Amino acid sequence: MPGLTVKLRSLFFKYHLKQQLQRLSEPQFDRSKSDTFGITSRPEEPLVPANPVFQDGVATKDIHVDPCSALSLRIFLPDSVSGSKNSMADYDAGAVYRGYSPLPMGKRYRKLPVMLQFHGGMFVSGSNESAANDAFCRRMAKLCDVIVVAVGYRLAPESRYPAAFEDGLKVLNWLAKQANLASLRSVRNVDVNGRIYDDFGASTAEPWLAAHGDTSRCVLLGVSSGANIADFVAWKAVEAGKLLDPVKVVARVLLYPFFIGSIPTKSEIKLANSYFYDKALCMLAWKLFLPEKEFNLDHPAANPLSHGRKPSLKYMIPTLMVVAEHDWMRDRAIAYSEELRKVNVDAPVLDYKDAVHEFATLDVLLQTPKAQACAEDIAIWVKKYISLRGHEFSY
Template identity: 25%
Template sequence: MSSTNEEVDLELPPFIRLYKNGRVERFTVPTILPPSPSDPTTGVASKDVFIDPATPVSARLYLPPNSSPPPPTKIPLLVYFHGGAFCIESAFSSTYHPYLNNLAARANVVIVSVEYRLAPEHPLPAAYEDCWTALRWAAAGSDPWIAEHADLNRLFLAGDSAGANIAQRMAVLAGAEGGLSLEGIALIHPYFSTGADVEGSFGDRLWRMLCPGAEGGTADPRLYPAADEEAVKGMAGRRLLVFLAEKDHLMEKGKAYYDVVKGSGWGGAVELVETAGEGHVFHLLKPESDAAGELMELLAAFLNAA
């Protein structure tokens, strides 16, 4: 029989189990892939860098093959935030490394994929703080790949699920803080409030685990940014692209967010793309599908539009 210390305190499948003694068990443990000086399929080079060793915040950088030697015209810079409900996954995983290799090659962009700290060991706002540190680091051209190849006037943010939540939050912070110009933000199946306004629901328990002491549901603009129209109106960026999927349980809140941005008076251009018949992050789960290929094409076009 298990001791009291080994009793389960909170279980949130398919993500995580917490024990009363503080031990954390993740149901999904990502396979970590190494960077490569030249991906055999795409020719994209990748490397890992420490941004803030004291935290630590790190990132994987991707450089497409036609950027070496540097072309006369520099290429866009994309800062990408991975998903995983703020508590699982990694920028270095077998989910994200192949996807961003392909995106860097297809869109011809330099990518900074951020490895941020995860909850519950590091509750929110740790992930937001890490990503803000990484964004400012990237925007300053702090790595030679960025300084030599990236056009810092064409800086984009993107992410999926919790990573899309982070990207939206970074755009709000950039607008509030000033001094950081964004060309565009792409949100793929964003993790915004879904049932978290119902006390005791799965969404409520997940959010309170991620962010102890926070208000649930639509009361917290980090979880439900549509609740703070003034912050949305003040977002940095010239263009916003929101991807939604018909069978995604998050679609309703993503559509509400799009509607709020469009009606807020935000000065940028807003576009919505809805994929029929697909579920949450289908482009990562079924990367060879036609729908995933179409999403990749639309994202690449967004990153290269004048």
């Protein structure tokens, strides 16, 4: 069983979460309306600023990629991009990473896989800039040796379904555009400051991704409700096929996905009052996320095994499922993995004993060794699919 500290923190967490959900259910958040611009964090969310200085081996920066919405990204760049064993030796102590403007032509750039990360929060809270998510993404960037792009999708009820899912797909398409812009790197497509632009001068490439991103090795990682978004984005990537080139989604990791269905599973009955996120609170969140006319626990956004989903499961990319012993959502995630394995998709399950929902991403709060162990286990599996393809350096 979880320790006393976890139990006490769970009680306080649930109390504040209930207050938040009740506030979001008040008349000013009229569910008949939707804010297309939206918000990506709540005032009570503890946020940490981006820091382009390599701190504990990772530099970060925020970018706003859609002028028509609040959609934003935080990029996590590990210092291993220098390609040296002592990476920090390549930069002055405390200096801002010069990748804000790519290195001059002829210099070597170490290419790293790109991981798109979608945070949790039941679609109504959380942020890609929160202290917990920032710490988790830093950990994944270092352990997996990848560039993590954390997606700040729009939250409900201000922007209900399908806003968050559309944001996930928009970022995937944005990544494809970035890869195409980076391929334009030539004398006529680089200005005096090293910025890469298209032939019309309307778009410039994001320099960290242009210099170091290898989009042919793209991984999706979703946490709780973010796992639902990662599931949707994966299906869209499969549907797009070569139309998404040069982006290739090679694997995905779903951490304790926020799945549900009309017919309850054993864990949904037995663990309905589980730690941090119990079923009653999550039901409130689903009512805030799904439009009233579309509210259905077998909605494709909620139940991955609902009838009529296309394409077939057999075309799905390799999927690592992470579940926790004391999480009421565990059975449905396990069932999803079982269905994937039936059609020969690599879909192992990592089941952590004495763990609770979001145990690996609430590490700032819980401070458990399981969080570090989980991140290491994820890195081992992910590296099977992001092993080096072709040349590690581009010129």
